[in-house]
Amino acid sequence: MRGSPPDRLICLILLLMLVPAAAWGATVTRTLSTAEPGAGEVFEVSLSIEGITLGGVVETLPPGYTFAGTDHPADRILARDRQVAFALINETLITYKVRAPSSGSGDITGIWEDFLGESNGTIPASHLAVDGIETEEENTPQERPTQEAAPPFALLTAIVALIIARRWGGQR
Template structure:
């Protein structure tokens, strides 16, 4: 006999296979409280989400910038190095904070996935620069850029696991 969490997972899989995708794309847009923060300043990042009933968003921060918190439920957030994954269940807005380094610039990038609509895409990059000063990537024995940005698909898998675990415990 299949248990309750497995029944829910099976139902979700059947829905994903049987319901035709109505949404061809679910755009996610990002706005920043400032693109030129002072050294150590906390920036508020807002994601506007349209049409994702069940899915995820993964944001990747530039080197030196650090995740500083969110009002999104803790059990639906996964942070790994410079990547932040958010499980999305009918949200229209997610807000989070990042802290700027003493100096540095780069792009905040992102990807989104709509699990039920079987669609995915990229969030347009947002450029940040401490005090408006552009800097070159540093190469003083730090990880090469290819290793800095973790694969968004690994974080999306973590987001999917959070969604399944969260849905399995609710009645």
């Protein structure tokens, strides 16, 4: 049984509206070189980015794990405490390094923002455990926040604003 021409037209219009939206959506995925690093080992984290021309990513590391560097341009990253923010301008891959603590487990979590596409989302968590040993999260006095932290999107907005101001300021 075939549908009437108006029904087929409505289905075609809906299909044409939904497929481009799904195909053009931004995605960010994370890949770890290892999920069970050795004590003190430095390992790589890769972020694959699709569909973001101008935006940013903020990664939050588990307690005890520290940011150990990246090849991403230095004027487009900001590392503070356990968070690392990357400003994105036509990037498709970001690789950074993390140093594992002597023991501990937890999740790397992340968020992304597409400024031109006016969308944002989360990056699925990636679990880590030093030498494969699970531990309970401990709140030591130095890990307790003493003041409310700024939201990650504010950090991304500030980084992108600095980059844009620097580029426009240099074109005079």
